[in-house]
Amino acid sequence: MSADVLIVGGGPAGSTCGWVLRRAGLDVLVLDTATFPRDKVCAGWITPQVVTELQLDLDEYGSGRTLQAITGFRTGTIGSDRAVETAYGHPVSYGIRRCEFDHYLLQRSRARLELRTPIESLKRDGEGWIVNGRIRSRMLVGAGGHFCPVARWLNGRIRETSAPLVVAQEAEFSIEGDPSYATRPEQPELYFCRDLKGYGWCFRKGQFVNVGLGRLDAHSLPQASREFVDFLKATERIPRAASWRWRGHAYLLQQSPRRLIDDGVVLIGDAAGLAYAESGEGIRPAIESGLLAAATIVDARERYSRAALESYGHRLRARFGGPQRKSVAQFGALGQQLMLATARRLLGVPWFVRSVVLDRWFLHANQAALAT
Numbered sequence: 001m002s003a004d005v006l007i008v009g010g011g012p013a014g015s016t017c018g019w020v021l022r023r024a025g026l027d028v029l030v031l032d033t034a035t036f037p038r039d040k041v042c043a044g045w046i047t048p049q050v051v052t053e054l055q056l057d058l059d060e061y062g063s064g065r066t067l068q069a070i071t072g073f074r075t076g077t078i079g080s081d082r083a084v085e086t087a088y089g090h091p092v093s094y095g096i097r098r099c100e101f102d103h104y105l106l107q108r109s110r111a112r113l114e115l116r117t118p119i120e121s122l123k124r125d126g127e128g129w130i131v132n133g134r135i136r137s138r139m140l141v142g143a144g145g146h147f148c149p150v151a152r153w154l155n156g157r158i159r160e161t162s163a164p165l166v167v168a169q170e171a172e173f174s175i176e177g178d179p180s181y182a183t184r185p186e187q188p189e190l191y192f193c194r195d196l197k198g199y200g201w202c203f204r205k206g207q208f209v210n211v212g213l214g215r216l217d218a219h220s221l222p223q224a225s226r227e228f229v230d231f232l233k234a235t236e237r238i239p240r241a242a243s244w245r246w247r248g249h250a251y252l253l254q255q256s257p258r259r260l261i262d263d264g265v266v267l268i269g270d271a272a273g274l275a276y277a278e279s280g281e282g283i284r285p286a287i288e289s290g291l292l293a294a295a296t297i298v299d300a301r302e303r304y305s306r307a308a309l310e311s312y313g314h315r316l317r318a319r320f321g322g323p324q325r326k327s328v329a330q331f332g333a334l335g336q337q338l339m340l341a342t343a344r345r346l347l348g349v350p351w352f353v354r355s356v357v358l359d360r361w362f363l364h365a366n367q368a369a370l371a372t
Contacts, residue, residue, distance in 0.1 A: 003029035003112065005297060006129065006137035008119060008150050010036060010106045012283055013269025014143030016054065016290030017297075018111035020372070024298045028111040029135070032144075033118045036106055040098035041172050041247045042283075043201050043210050045070060045188070047093050049369035050284050053291060054105070058094070061104065068095030068205040073362075074189040075353050077344060078200060078231050084353045085187070092363055095188070095205040097172070119149040127304075129264060139297060139304045140265040143290070146251045148271035154259045166198075166251055166280045169225045170212025171244040180239040181209055189237065190362075193224060196343055200228040202237055211238070214280050218250075251275050251282055264304040266312050268293045274320065278361035288319060291370050319370070 005021055007014045010032035018028045051058065061067060070093040076083035106113070120132050128138040142150025175181050181204060183189055188203040198215030213228045215221050225246065232238045252258070252273030260267045268274075269286035276285060296312040297304070346352045359365040 001029075001134055002136040003027050004137065004302075005029070005139045005141060006031065006131060006135060007111070007141040007143055008032075008131075009143030009145060009148060009269070009271065010034070010113070010115070011040075011102055011143060011145065011269065011286065012105055013271070013286035013290040014141065015102070015105040015109045015111070016287045017141055017143065017268060017294045019105070019109040020291060020294035021297060022110045024294075026298075028109070029114060029137070030106065030109070030111045031114050031117045031119070031131070031135075033116065035115050037099045037103040040102055041170050041210070041212075041249075042098040043170065043188075043203050043212060044098050044101070044205070044283070045093045045095045045203075046101075046283060047363055047365075048091070049364070049367065050287055051094070052369040053287060053372055055372060065100045065104065066095065066097045066206045066208065068185050070095060070186055070188060072187045073353075073358055074183075074187055075347065075357060076189075076191050077347055078191045078193055078228055081235065082348055083189075083191075084348065084350050086350065086354045086358055092365065095185075095203060097205060097208060119144075122149060122153050124264075127264065138264055138302065141293060141297075142265065142267040142271045143269050143286075145270040146249070148267070150265065151258065151267050151271040154262060154265065154267065165218070166214050166216060166275065167218040167221050167248070168212055168214035168250070168280070169221060169246040169248050170210060171246055172208055172210040173244055174207055175204070175209050176207040178239075182237050183209065190357075191228065191231065192347060194344070198224065200225075200232075202232060209238075211244070251280070260316070261306060261309050261313055263306045264309075266293050266296070266309055272316075274316075276361070276364070281362070284364065285320065288370055289316065291372060292316060292319065 004026040005028050007018050007030045010030045018030055021028045069091040072087040074083050074085050123130055129140045142148045183202050183204045185204045190201050192199040197217050200213035203210045213225045233240045251270045258273050260272050268289040270282055274285035274289050275282040292315040300308040
């Protein structure tokens with residue numbers, strides 16, 4: 001079996017890349033260990049820029065699928081009874097369920113699919129690749145998330161101490177017919193940890209609720225998650241009797257020290273460590289990296305040397321910027337205390353919450369969509 005481009009991973013990054021490559025006339029094969037629709041837990045929202053980049057018809061997509069318009073947010077700090085409510089008066093994002101969204105994008109890509117197929121072997125062979133001893137391709141795209149085997153081939157194992165790693169626990173479940181959840185569908189709720197090393201969310205998408213918490217400190221995640229759930233119950237955001245089983249995952253933030261390019265191979269999405277540093281969101285960076293990688297592959301005109309693919313790195317840097325800012329943990333003890341105290345106060349200021357936390361960090365509202 002052979003293909004012009006082999007994509008390992010059928011999530012939003014891989015399916016978007018495949019979609020563009022198929023429109024350019026290339027033969028694309030997508031491998032994934034899962035079947036689709038897959039059970040993918042994610043807070044899950046897409047901004048209008050993503051809608052534009054994917055050329056989504058919202059009426060068509062929303063027919064039979066969850067598509068929750070978001071017109072505001074409720075923002076606060078875990079442990080505080082104060083919260084800022086921000087109303088935009090128009091949709092600034094749309095809630096989706098990943099099990100539906102990922103399946104839709106993968107089917108729409110028109111790529112050939114080989115699902116329930118783990119990567120058992122991966123090696124270079126002249127100018128191309130041989131995967132599992134039977135699939136040949138000159139161009140390989142690693143889109144398999146944080147644990148992508150292509151990323152491991154390029155980089156080895158990335159240690160938590162060498163890269164900014166976010167760990168998260170979340171759950172998504174139906175609340176159909178249950179009126180006891182106070183979260184309004186059009187207004188997701190965001191609550192920051194007091195040490196600012198993470199935040200939790202409670203987001204109602206139609207008849208489903210997604211609850212989760214992500215942190216930069218893996219060791220404290222279980223305790224922080226318990227405290228967050230206790231807070232939601234104490235403030236009557238969720239019923240006191242609510243319970244669920246957590247799902248866990250991890251991902252690297254932007255500018256993590258990974259090689260993203262080599263002869264005949266590029267990494268995209270979470271495999272490249274592209275989640276936004278401020279919010280941890282990965283959907284838009286995944287989709288945009290898929291678009292940029294596809295454009296690079298098309299421009300290479302079947303000459304997939306490292307030099308020919310180097311423009312992908314330039315495109316990523318132009319889109320996502322340079323090295324990350326320093327985190328609170330990189331300052332001295334006094335500096336940390338001052339920053340934390342100031343930040344907590346700012347999280348109670350409506351202008352700051354809207355202009356910085358929401359518009360800049362979570363929505364990236366001032367960044368236009370990529371041309372497709």
